[in-house]
Amino acid sequence: MAAVAPFGAIAATPETSDRGPSLNPGTSMKIGFHTDAFNSAYWSFDKCLEWAERNGVHFIECGLIDGVSWIHGLGYQPHVALYEDPVLLRRKMDKHGVRFSQVDAAYPLSGEDGPLRGVPYVMKSIAWAAQVGCPCVDTTDGLHAPEGLQDKESMALMKRSYQQILRVAEAHEIIVNIEPHGYFTTNPDFMAEMQAFSDSPFLRMNLDTGNTYIAGQDPVAFLRRFLENVSHVHVKDVSESLARALRGGSTGIAVSHCSLGEGVNTDNIRQCLAMLRDHGYRGVLSMECEGAGGPMIEKSLAWLRATLRELGIDEAV
Helix, strand or coil, X not given: CCCCCCCHHHCCCCCEECCXXXXXXXXXXXXXXXXXXXXXXXXXXXXXHHHHHHCCCCEEEEEEECCCCHHHHCCCCCCEECCCCXXXXXXXXXXXXXXXXXXXXXXXXXXXXXXXHHHHHHHHHHHHHHHHCCXXXXXXXXXXXXXXXXXXXXXXXXXXXXXXXXXXXXXXXXXXXXXXXXXXXXXXXXXXXXXXXXXXXXXXEEEEHHHHHHCXXXXXXXXXXXXXXXXXXXXXXXXXXXHHHHCCCCCCXXXXXXXXXXXXXXXXXXXXXXXXXHHCCCCEEEECECCCCCHHHHHHHHHHHHHHHXXXXXXXX
């Protein structure tokens, strides 16, 4: 099997290691965003492409819809359906100078319906991602401990699921990321066990600075433990009020209603960026915050660009 770059076509050719592809040393990273930022504005995916082009953002991440949704069909949802032709969509995106960094297929795999609903969904998403030219597919577990299953039973269930998923991922040379977003994945010991489900270089991690923080973890320590595994990053701040109300009692934030640089997680984000820089990470930093129709995410974009400059990190395109 040929070696694969951690970011598919959007990365330079990497060296390889016994854990899979290693990251090239360098001082540049890419900026992207998750289209969840425009859920509340009821934007279409096309409108998100226009925003990205206007603001010089060349990488995008969205959710995948397996089936037909009326709100998506009417153009009020900023995500993409698997029935949309990936090659035609790629050509449209090319006209805006935008590429996928990752697609979101994060149906929780930890529950009893994970193998029934989640596994086929992720597998279809992998094949679709390969055709659209997207290097990564994001996955996760449920927010809470699954009812009717002990932890060890749920972990065994997910291990079988990920092993099935990885056979398809290896065939298409697509990275499957596990994101800390739920009961198991925000626990670093469980995450370590999940990263060891397979020795495939296509099993990696999507760091989320906000989810790890709201779950009561230290995002910097979390990153330090899994630095070799990270292939994609969600950059997410947390408001003081949300942290006060939920930290340690929740496992994830759907979309942060706090601009980057204005929350209690700001210093952690800056430390994570410096650690990624020192490790030679050259992948995508995907902003996950409320867009408020544009102004809020544009404030986050300005902060992230300024912070990268302060840290001596170039913005790559």
